[in-house]
Amino acid sequence: MSEPSPIVLVVDDEIQIRRFLRTGFELNGFVVHEASTGTEAIRAATLRPIDIVIVDLGLPDMDGSEVVERIRSWSTVPIIVLSVRSSEAQKVRLLEIGADDYVVKPFGIAELLARVRVALRRQSRAASGEPAVTVGPLTIDLAARAVTLNGARLTLTPKEYRLLQVLAQHAGNVVTHQHLLKEVWGSIHMQDTHYLRIFVRKLRQKIEPHPDSPKILATELGVGYRLAYSGAEGENGAPVMAPAKSEI
Amino acid sequence: MLHALKYNVLRKELRGIGLTFCLVAATTALIFFIILQIGLTRGTVAYLIPVLIAATRWGVVSALFAAILGVLASAFFFFEPRFSFHISDPQEIINLILYIFVAVVVSQLATRLKRQLEISRQREIDMRDLYAFSRRLAVAFDVADIQSAIEDHLTTVMQRKVALFSGARDSAGGNRRRPAGAVPDRVLAEVESFTAARRDNVTGVTVAGDNGEAWLVRAVSPKSPEFGLIAINFGKNSQEDSDELRIRVDAALADATATLERLGIAHAINEAHMRSQTDQLREALIGSVSHELRTPLASILGAATVLSTAPALQGEAKLLALVQDVRSEAERLNDDIQNLLDATRISSDGIKPQAEWADPADIIDSALERCRGRMAGHRVVLNMPSDLPLIYVDPVLVKQALVQIFDNAAKYSAPGSQISIAARARDGRMILSVSDQGAGLTANEQPQIWDRFARGERHAATTSGSGLGLWIANAFVAANGGKMNAVSDGPGLGATLAIELPVTQATVPQMESDADE
Known part of the structure; x- marks a missing residue:
């Protein structure tokens, strides 16, 4: 890799968590900065170039969501939130105030690394203006408004395409129901999740090899959808591990 | 005060008498008109009409007055010689005596009827109020519920705006907690000082609120401070009216207090206080347990996953296996x-489903994803149609219920055996069923599996578990308006556990999809 190492800012008051995150990130070629309080984190984010921020929600001096809001007010740096409290409503709120993704504690390092890579890739794609998003066998060319599956062109209705487009713009990260409904149907339909369910079903019939166990358009129950290819981590050279997902 | 009462009664009677006079005059005019037009001469009986009306509307005094007026008017206007009270025909005198007798009897009967009607109507209203009140009390859970029930009850009884303030027991902000609607600040101040000092003062204090309204502040009951203080809006009344109102308030409050005591309200209030304290304690405990236990777990699990990828450990199969143990045990602990x-959360009634339209296929897929590791040794067969209806549930709770069932199926059936998962909609219900080829259930076990801490005795020694899983699943499904059931052909023959959820039709306008194509 000739690219410079990505710089990650880890914000957590537990030293044990910071320690394993530092080791995990360094083993995977990241440069790690640490902060143990919200104030320190905000200062670090203003003083140094940072590529991605990992924020714990329970900080001694302020709520993690406040750190997200403050950093988001002047920076587009990707932010991933670590949370032990994990009601779906709270996740939705975090995403709405500008977090790119969340990981529920306890989690495995592979799961976090996968989220971090996705967020970094999205950031670099946004910076380079690259128009095509590839998710496994699916390619969405945002400039040409063309969708291909294994090289074959798909025919989508305008609403189906719009849905896929919004998901592709956030490829790899969760997009909340409310955001999708607002972008595709308009803000008066923000509570009409059943529209979304029906259209996701139709879309899956077209893009998923097995619509019953979707591998491309994944559901985040109670939160939203994520456009991500399940095999992607393996291909990227990250260790293949069953992600240590935790329950709410 | 008694003067005031008498004055009021007198005024009411005078009003009745005045109206009666008008009525009799109108009747006289009518009879006069009939005599002039048609030539009929015997109209005295028509004077029974004003007697009846007066008796039913204004009472016995007005009725008798109407009777006397009727006699006088008949004698003066209609009997010969006319326009004098002298009556020449003895037949007419007998008629008049009969008329007087009938009038008196009728007025007596009518007034009695009127009084009974009023009483029974009042009794009906009272019963209805009391019934509504006791029903609200039955469902009241905390002190605020009970108080607002009492407040509404008193408002109905007094027919005045009433604000209730809790007793001194939780005076630390307790009085302010209730918004108390449009109670003026001056009255609130009086309530504060009342709470502080003169709580036994039953007569109470009248406070002038804003815009000239008078408020009475007093203890609901001198004996039971739990019932708190009451502020009653007397409106813009004269001093005399206020005195009368005070008497009514005394009577109504005595009644209400008796009712409250009979219903054991004091006890209920104290119990509600205790319950809310217990709840707070429990919530604090849940929060701290959650944090204190899971924070170190996050470090353990995270560190184990980092170790398992560490280059130094690659090739050290035995060490890697140990690391894997640390990880899987930490996950189990979690x-x-x-x-x-x-x-x-379930026992403290804390499940609040966040219902939304959800695709059952998504729920099953998420649950499968979550249990992938646990069911890796089993053959999982999924059977569901592609056109399942959407269901309006909390998808996360249903998923967690499914996870418990999957976990159960994997735990009690041999590796390599089949676990079939099926979803189907039938008769307005969505049925998600999970069948295994495992230990099955005995007839005794079947009804017990939903119990808290239920563990089959046959498996206690061989399989670990808390016995909470299916109980939790059942509670989560019930919170979504569904139910669960278990079927087994017997021990060793496998079991089928099913979740049944209600299906209500989602209105998805079809044209949405095609409108812009």
Whole structure:
């Protein structure tokens, strides 16, 4: 890799968590900065170039969501939130105030690394203006408004395409129901999740090899959808591990 | 005060008498008109009409007055010689005496009827109020519920705006907690000082509120401070009216207090206080257990996953296996803690489903994803049609219920055996069923599996578990308006556990999809 190492800012008051995150990130070629309080984190984010921020929600001096809001007010740096409290409503709120993704504690390092890579890739794609998003066998060319599956062109209705487009713009990260409904149907339909369910079903019939166990358009129950290819981590050279997902 | 009462009664009677006079005059005019037009001469009986009306509307005094007026008017206007009270025909005198007798009897009967009607109507209203009140009390859970029930009850009884303030027991902000609607600040101040000092003062204090309205502040009951203080809006009344109102308030409050005492309200209030304290304690405990136990777990699990990828350990199969043990045990511990937290949440009535339109296929897929590791040794067969209806549930709760069932199926059936998962909609219900080829259930076990801490005795020695899983699943499904059932052909013959959820039709306008194509 000739690219410079990505710089990650880890914000957590537990030293044990910071320690394993530092080791995990360094083993995977990241440069790690640490902060143990919200104030320190905000200062670090203003003083140094940072590529991605990992924020714990329970900080001694302020709520993690406040750190997200403050950093988001002047920076587009990707932010991933670590949370032990994990009601779906709270996740939705975090995403709405500008977090790119969340990981529920306890989690495995592979799961976090996968989220971090996705967020970094999205950031670099946004910076380079690259128009095509590839998710496994699916390619969405945002400039040409063309969708291909294994090289074959798909025919989508305008609403189906719009849905896929919004998901592709956030490829790899969760997009909340409310955001999708607002972008595709308009803000008066923000509570009409059943529209979304029906259209996701139709879309899956077209893009998923097995619509019953979707591998491309994944559901985040109670939160939203994520456009991500399940095999992607393996291909990227990250260790293949069953992600240590935790329950709410 | 008694003067005031008498004055009021007198005024009412005078009004009745005045109206009666008008009525008799109108009747006289009518009879006069009939005599002039048609030539009929015997109209005295028509004077029974004003007697009846007066008796039913204004009472016995007005009725008798109407009777006397009727006699006088008949004698003066209609009997010969006319326009004098002298009556020449003895037949007419007998008629008049009969008329007087009938009038008196009728007025007596009518007034009695009127009074009974009023009483029974009042009794009906009272009964209805009392019934509504006791029903609200039955469902009241905390002090605020009970108080607002009492407040509404008193408002109905007094027919005045009433604000109730809790007793001194929780005076630390307790009085302010209730918004108390449009109670003026001056009255609130009086309530404060009343709470502080003169709580036994039953007569109470009248406070002038804003815009000239008078408020009475007093203890609801001198004997039971639990019932708190009451502020009653007397409106813009004269001093005399206020005095009368005070008497009514005394009577109504004595009644209401008796009712409250009979219903054991004081006890209920104290109990509600205790319950809310227990709840707070429990919530604090859940929160701290959740944090204190899971924070170190996050470090353990995270560190184990980092170790398992560390280059230094690659090739050290034995060490890697140890690391894997640390990781899987930490995950198990995390699940157990989660189950305990869920159980606590259920017992404290804390499940609040966040319902939304959800695709059953998504729920099953998420649950499968979550249990992938646990069911890796089994053959999982999924059978569901592609046109399942959407269901309006909390998808996360249903998924967690499914996870418990999957976990159960994997735990009690041999590796390599089949676990079939099916979803189907039938008769307005969505049925998600999970069948295994495992230990099955005995007839005795079948009804017990939903119990808290239920563990089959046959498996206690061989399989670990808290016995909370299916109890939690059942509670989560019930919170979504569904139910669960279990079927088994017997021990060793496998079991089928099913979740049944209600299906209500989602209105998805079809044209939405095609409108812009």
